[in-house]
Amino acid sequence: MVILWLISIPLKNVSIVDAFWGTGFVVVNVAYFMLETHMYTRNLIVLCLVSVWGIRLSAYLFKRNYGKPEDFRYQEFRRHYGAERYWWFSFFQVFVLQGTLIMLVSLPLFGIHHETVSNELNAIDYIALLCWCVGFLFEAIGDYQLTKFKKNPANVGTILKTGLWRFTRHPNYFGDATVWLSFGLFSIASGGYWQIVGALAMIYLIINISGVAMLEKSLQKTKPGYKEYVASTNAFIPWFPKKAKND
Secondary structure (H helix, E strand, O other): OHHHHHHHHHHOOOOHHHHHHHHHHHHHHHHHHHHOOOOOHHHHHHHHHHHHHHHHHHHHHHHHHOOOOOOHHHHHHHHHHOHHHHHHHHHHHHHHHHHHHHHHHOHHHHHHHHOOOOOOOOHHHHHHHHHHHHHHHHHHHHHHHHHHHHHOHHHOOOOOOOHHHHOOOOHHHHHHHHHHHHHHHHHHHHOOOOOHHHHHHHHHHHHHHOOHHHHHHHHHHHOOOHHHHHHHOOOOOOOOOOOOOOO
């Protein structure tokens, strides 16, 4: 995180930290895996799942942010605290905070690799694997559909209401939360019960802090017709669109 912070200073862009978010969990998960003396089936499965999820997310965020201005969230912080001091303040507010969150959220991964009581997979493992598959598909497909939508100049100022976005206003965030629910379940299956708090913390952050809640405020101010979209489509959990009251 210190290296990323030093790079961000001359760039005047702390958004580079976002692309490391997924990779950070991959690094931590590999470290937990390497410190474990037993190579259980569950450990190997989770090693692969975290790596696939984290590398895809980092690659997507890097490609999305490359060559673009600093994310609006960080621009607001920079204006609020003042550009002349944000270069050092961002180290604590963004980089130290994100590193701390990675360690907190990765608690289920620690539980999986260091609380395993049996090599045999159980019913919770299979439920967790199903959750991961659903979550990963929602996140990856949602990101792909949004990227494709934004590439079309005709869609500027409009709202994506097709594909997965027809059933939830934030399919990518729903997918991300479901992926972390799966890691929490894997931890429970291995005997690491209390470590699920890391997964719950991630889900809370996605819904109430840095994900859905923050984006909703911005979209309602900048996207015409977004209130109608809100009225017809669930914010988080996918479901069929609601019919208009005058139908």
